Amino acid sequence: MPWHPRLCLAFAAPLLAAAALDIQTMMRIQRISDPQLSPDGQIVAFTVQRVDLDANTKTNQIHVVPLAGGAPRALTVAGSNDRPRWSPDSKQIAFVSDRSGGSQIWMMNADGSGQRQVTKIATEASGVTYFNDGKRLLFLSDVYPDCSDEACNERELRNDKDAKSKARVYTGLLYRHWNQWQSRRRSHLMMLTLDGGAIRDLTPGRFDVPTFSLGGQDGYAVSPDGKEVCYVMNGENDQATSTNSELWTVSPESGEPRKITVTAGADVGPVYSPDGQYIAWRGQKIAGYESDRWRLFLINRASGTVRDLTETLDRPVQSIAWSPDSTRVFFTVEDRGRQGIQMFAINGTGGARSIISGSATYDDVQLTPDGKTMLYTMQSGSKPVEIFRVNSGQQPVPLTKINDAVLGGLDLPAFEDLNVAGAENGKVHSFVLKPHNFDAKQKYPVLFFIHGGPQGAWHEAWSYRWNPQIFAAAGFVVVMPNPRGSTGYGQKFTDDINNDWGGKVYEDLMATVDHVSQQPWADADRFAAAGGSYGGYMVNWMLGHTQRFKAFVSHAGVFDLRSMAGETEELWFPMWEFRGMPWDQPDTYAKWSPSHYVSEFQTPTLVIHGDLDYRVPLGQGLQLYTALQMKKVPSKLLLFPDEGHWILKPRNSVVWHQQFLDWISEWTKKASKP
DSSP states (O other), X not given: OOOOOOSOOOOOOOOOOSBOOOHXXXXXXXXXXXXXXXXXXXXXXXXXXXXETTTTEEEEEEEEEETTOOOXXXXXXXXXXXXXXXXXXXXXXXXXXXXXSSOEEEEEETTSOSOEEOOOOTTOOEEEEEOTTSSEEEEEEEEOTTOOSHHHHHHHHHHHHHOSOOOOOOSSSOOEETTEEOOSOEEEEEEEETTTOOOEESSOSSSOSSOOOSSSSOSEEEOTTSSOEEEEEOOOSXXXXXXXXXXXXXXXXXXXXXXXXXXXXXXXXXXXXXXXXXXXXXXXXXXXOTTSOOEEEEEETTTOOEEETTTTOOSOEEXXXXXXXXXXXXEEEEETTEEEEEEEETTOSSOOXXXXXXXXXXXXXXXXXXXXXXXEEEEETTEEEEEEEEETTSOOEEXXXXXXXXXXXXXXXXXXXXXXXXXXXXXXXXXXXOOTTOOTTSOEEEEEEEOSSSSOOOOXXXXXXXXXXXXXXXXXXXXXXXXXXXXXXXXXXXHTTTTOTTTHHHHHHHHXXXXXXXXXXXXEEEEEEEEETHHHHHHXXXXXTOOOOSEEEEESOOOOHHHHHHHOSOTHHHHXXXXXXXXXXXXXXXXXXXXXXXXXXXSOEEEEEETTOTTTTHHHHHHHHHHHHHTTOOEEEEEETTOOSSOOSHHHHHHHHHHHHHHHHHHHSSOOOO
C-alpha cells in the first residue's frame, strides 16, 4: 500500500509549570537513541542512557516497546549495553555490552531472557549487525593489521601493555585524531558464524574500515542475500589531507574488495534496498571540502549506473531508509534549522516529496513490512528525543514518554524565529529563547550563542551540551544566529564563509546584535556572547573588533590560525578554508587570525579548553589566556585534563555550566546605566 504523505505533523506543546531547567535537572533526563523495529514490525528496541552524577558515569540499557503501544520495558540491567540488532526472525537481539570487563557481542531472546556472551575477542567488539540468514554476525574490532589470527592479536596487546617505553613513532600524518593518538591497531570488519566457526577478518590491511565518518549512518552494510558487504574506506595514503572516502564491496566468503564509487568527495552511509538491487548513500562531489552539500546517491548493483537523486534539492541530506518494496527512498533533510522527512520514488518522475515537516527535528525513519506505518524519532528545542509512529494519513502517536515525569514539572519555552538583513542584504535567521516566566515589560540580559563548524547550524533540537534552556532559565534571552557558513540555508550561504572567516559572517552576527538591541525586552548594556570551536574563534575575533559585549566565553576557540594549522589533525580543513597552508597563504592567515588584534582586547573573557582536544589543540586556549592576562583584561582559564573538544563527563559538565553561568552573570547582571 503506498504511503500517503502529510505535509506537516504537529505535536502538543509541553505543559507549562513553575520550575525552570537547571543542570541538575537536565542530568535526570533519560536519553533515547538507536530505535530498531523488529523485522516482523511488532516491537521497537532502543537504547536509554542514564546519568549517574555520584558515580560520574553514563550507562546505556536496552528497552523495548510494542509498536502497537504500551509501556516500555528494560531488557538489560548489568553493565552498559547498546546497539540492539534484531535477528531476521525477530526472536533474538544481538547487542554490545561491557558487563564482562570489555566491549563484547552478546545475544538475548526478544523478551530479554537467555542473555549470553558470544564473543571473547581480545581486541574487543562493537557495531554488531546480523546477516539475513540469521547464522552470521558482522562486527567491528580494532586489530593489529599484521596479525592473521586471534593469538597474534593477543600477543601484540600484551607486548604493547608490557612495553618499558611508551614512546610513539610516526612516519605519516593523521597521527592523532579528535582525542586519541594513532596506535598500531586499525578498525576492521569481522564476521562471526554463530554455529561455532572462527572469526574472519573481512577487511585485512592497513586502512581503517570504516573510515571515521564525516557524519551519517553506519559505514557498512550487508546485502540482503548475504553475498557481499559494502563498507566505507579511504584508501589514500595521506588521510590528513583527503576527504575521499569511497564505497567498497567484498564477498564475505572469498574475493578481493572492489571500489564501486568514484566521486571526488566523501561517500558515507551505504544502505541496501530490501530487494538488493540498489545501494543508496550520502555523498559529496568536491574533494577536500567536508561541508560540501550532502547528496542522495543511488547505484544500480547490476548495471553500475549511479544517480544523484537530489541534484535539484539545495539542502543537505542527513539519513536514509528504504520502503519494504524497494520502490521508494525516505530521507531526512536539513532546512532552516529544522529537519524533515522526504521521499523519492525510484521509478517516479516527480522528484522528492515532503512527508513530515514542522518545527522539530525528525530522524531514524523505518517502515513496517506492509509499508503502512512509519517509525521515527522527534525532538525540538523544548523536548528531548522520543519515539513516534504514524500510520498513513493519520496523526502521529508517541511510543515513548520516558521523560514525562521530569518534563511535566518544567517550564520549557518554545524557540521563536528571528530574521534580519545581514551582509549583502542576505537574510539571516536566528532562534530566540526567552527566559522562564518572561515579562515583556522587563529588560533582560542577552546571551548570543555562536555555533561551531563553521559550517554548522543551531537547530530546533534538544541538546545536552550548550542547551539554551539552561541559560534562559538563568534569566537570559538566548539568541542563536545562523549566519554565513550555516548549513540548511542553501549551499551558497554555507560556502560564503570559505576564506572569509571574519568577514560576512561577522557582519551577519553584528546585524543580528543591532536588531536585538532595538527590542523592548533587550538590555543593550548587558550583552554577552559565547561559542565553541569556530564559535570560540568568532568570540576571539570579536574581542579584537567590538566593545559592545560585557562578557565573552571562548570554548575550544581558534586563536592563532598559523599555529592552529600546524597543530590540528584534519589538514584538509585549513587547506580548503584558507586555500592552502600558512606558508602558501601567509597574508590570508594573518588577515583572519584573532591573534593579530590582541591590542584591541578589552572584554572580560572566560577561556575553556580540554587538554585532550586535538581538533583545536590546547595551545590555542593557552595563547588566548596569556594574551588576555598580559593585556590586563579580566579573564579566567578553565581547563579539563580528561576532556577533548567537548565536555562529556557528567561532573565536568556540571562544573562547565556553573563556571559559564557564574562568569556571564558576574558581568551582565549588574544594573543598567540610567
